[in-house]
Amino acid sequence: MRKFLIRFGSYKNIFFLFVLFLGFNLWILPGMMTGEKPLDLEINYTAEEAYSRLSRFSEEIRESYRMGLMVSDMIYPIVYSLLFSFIIFKLWQNEMIALLPFTILVFDFIENFSIITMLGLFPEKSIFWGTLAGISTSLKWFFTAITLIFVVIGFGKKTLEKKS
Template sequence: MSIWQVITGLFIVLLIIEAVVLPYGSSKLNVYSGSAGILDLRLSYSVDKAYAIIGAYSDAGRTFYVTFTLTADFIYPIVYSSFFALLTTVIYRRAFAPQSWAHQLPLLIYITLLLDYLENACIVTMLTQYPDQITFIAKASSLFTTLKWMMAAISVLLLLLGVVILIVKRLRKTH
């Protein structure tokens, strides 16, 4: 199996998750919470806001959120991280010299995966311990959420950087 077949397969799975699974989970969570929202999709939140959102869910809603986080939101980070890392690696191999330190940059994408899992662990803890409020976990969750989104943006920028450098490199060869 070629790297492009793997990348294409990951892309198809990513599209299915983003077009079907995540919208299903989000809509169901919005129904359970009266549209209070989903912690994972915010850039940050206070302890009070986190517990206000969690409190807006019914018991069934909190149970669904935990189940969704431990299934779909467990698979999704692996898929998007692997897709971006492999695609960026292929582009960097063509954009940079073989011995360049830049070939290590796509590995940074896996920091997003780690942060997403840490965020999920905190959210599951808050959901399962509710109505008990664990301030430290809520603060850590918000921090991991913010860092996750920052690393996701950096991952996209790394991919775009590679594409731009590859285009410039190819344009220079034609002149």
């Protein structure tokens, strides 16, 4: 992993991934918004709450949401995981900490697959898929918070090192 991070974690690649990250956040993902807040932007929800939300979507919106999850929201986790992994490695020079963003990716993929399955089964309800979606969403945001803490502390650490 260290060789990968050294080889591909250049400032040029970080900049490129940052531009892609901004593109997703400013143009692509907002275009997927349905008027209702998507499940993957919640911090926590139960299977019942998930199905309540999905029942408020029209069939067209559910299909649009499903397609967005299958296409855009499968690429986006790769982009942000690489971006944050490269940034963390530059700041900490520690490949174990740099793997942290990939835990977000794993839970984001599980979340996406669960929601896609729920949308595909709709109007049938599956407590299993609804619960798995809710748990993976919560874990995704938990590891996102930890990742951001490492980034902020890393920037602070680097700033203090430069001042000394």
